[in-house]
Amino acid sequence: MDDLVIRSRRVVTPEGVRAAAVAVRDGKIAAVRPHEARTPAAAELDLGEVALLPGLVDTHVHVNEPGRTHWEGFASATRAAAAGGVTTIVDMPLNSLPPTVTPAALAAKRAAADGQCFVDVGFWGGAVPGNVKELRPLHELGVFGFKCFLSPSGVEEFPPLSPDEVRLALAEIAAFDGLMIVHAEDPALLAEPVGPSYPEFLDSRPGSAERSAVEQVIRLTRETGARTHVLHVSSADCLEPLRAAQAEGLPISAETCPHYLTIAAEQVPEGATAFKCCPPIRSAANRDLLWQGLADGVLTCVVSDHSPSPADLKVPDFAAAWGGIASLQLGLSAVWTEGYARGYGLADVTRWMSANPARLARVPGKGAIRAGYDADLVAFDPEAGHQVDARALHHKNPVTPYHGRALRGVVRTTWLRGRRVEATAPPYGAFLQLGAH
Structure with a gap:
């Protein structure tokens, strides 16, 4: 039965x-x-005409616990994830304290998360200067791969790698067929904003900085043979070199995020620092090209880069505010709203937000409605609409650029491994490990 x-x-x-x-x-x-x-x-x-989707797999989430739990924590983040149809998250190695760059730090992260998770949770490790010897032990403990920055991360405890340090880390990661995920902006082409406005902030992080860094990652991928993945592509300038590298057969992939696909720089209100992120939201014309990159398969994943903070860090202006977008609960509806208007279907959105992220990180048993897979399921009403109220979200802090925005599509129910997720019931999310089921 x-x-x-x-x-x-x-x-x-x-x-x-x-x-x-x-x-x-x-x-x-x-x-x-x-x-x-x-x-x-x-x-x-x-469900009648309400759609049944596989649970989303969000491989780019900053939970921030332990250490910066007042920004976001495992209970609030995973509750928000479930409410948004996300049944698996993979947590980034920053901005928690300590960052997940050693086995001891991974143990601290798991201890902090234990018993709090409403969805299944995996962990990325970090690649920082001087920790090459920690990469294999972290891999053996089940992290899904390693994140590095080519430019300053915004937190002192997670410094960027130089090109030579990236090469050393990639050589080590290639030896055990691991994955390096890269925040790709060239620090030589970044600048401090010359003023407090959004156009001035946008000018300080040009698309050329992303493209230059992506070209560097491509060269190092070619040299080392390591699998690499470019995070949160915001600039369409990156598409041509990525397309050429993939045609060459290099093991490199790339993602983008809901905010780059659904918001344009021209729509950012004056002083609305909830819209600040790095790399930044760019023009409407650039946004159109990112959609084309998805359609062409150059970009394969759409993940949140949920990077929240308290409201007091989003002041006083675009030059000084923390750069991160809170959207974990809203990604599915946001992408469906824009995708539907552009002629895409539920199968497209599910591929970008569930199947492909699961395949990228090699998360076992996730990302599809298929016999033998985990019964992670979402009842999604694609015709229903709602207006976002940041105060009603499960995110710990009510700060999001989607506040007041009308979105299409409502998550009615989320099941994790066959059990309905209830925000008021005890959580039963499990820790996931690479290679384990």
Whole structure:
């Protein structure tokens, strides 16, 4: 007998969107059957025209606990994730204290998260100057890969790598077939903003800085053979070198984020520092090219880069405010709103936000409605609308550029391994490790 059968006229499967009945047993998807199939089940649910999606996999989340838990913590972040249809997050190695750059720091992170997670959680390690010897031990402990910066990260405890240090780290990572994920901006082409406005901040971080850094990553990928991934591509200037590198067969991939796909620099209100992030939100014309990069497959993932902070760090202006966007709960609706208007379907959004991130990080059993996979499922009403109220989000701090924005699509229910996630019930998220199931 199945534990649960969920029917929908719009089940998003790897083969396409179709009417189906998804059977759940012991936390796994037991079968994807014809919509009208009747088999014994302890419980049944018919969603009608509400879509059933695989849970999203967000591989770019800054939870910040321990150390900066007043910015965000595992309880609030994972509660927000579940409310937004995200059933797996992979936590970045900064801005927590200590950063996840040693086995001891990873143990501290896991201890801080233990018992608090409403969704499943994995961890990235960090590559910083002097920690090459820590990379293999972290890999053996199950981190999904390693993050590095080519320019200052914004926090002193996570310094950037020089080109020679990147090369050493990549050679070590290639030896165990690991993955390096890179914040790619060339520090030589960055500048301090000359004034407090958004145009002045945008000018200080030009697209040429991203492209130069991406070209550096491509060269080092070619030299070392390591798998690399470019984080949060905001500039369409990066697409041509990435396209050429991928055509060459180099093991390099890239992602972008909801805010780069749904907001344009021309829309940033004066003084609205909730919109500040690094790299920055660019022009509407640039945004159109990023969508084309997704359509072409040069960009494969859309992930949040959820990097929240308290409101008192988002002042007084664009020159001084913390650079990070809070959007973990809103990414699905935001991308669906813009994607639908551009003619994309639920299968596209699911591929970018679930299947491809799971494949990138090699997260086992996630990212698809397929027999044998974890029963991580989302009931998503693609026609419903809502207006964002930052105060009603589960994020720890009510700061987001989406406040007041009308979005299309509402998450009705999220299931983690076959169990409905309830914000007021005890959490049962698990820790994930590379190579473990």
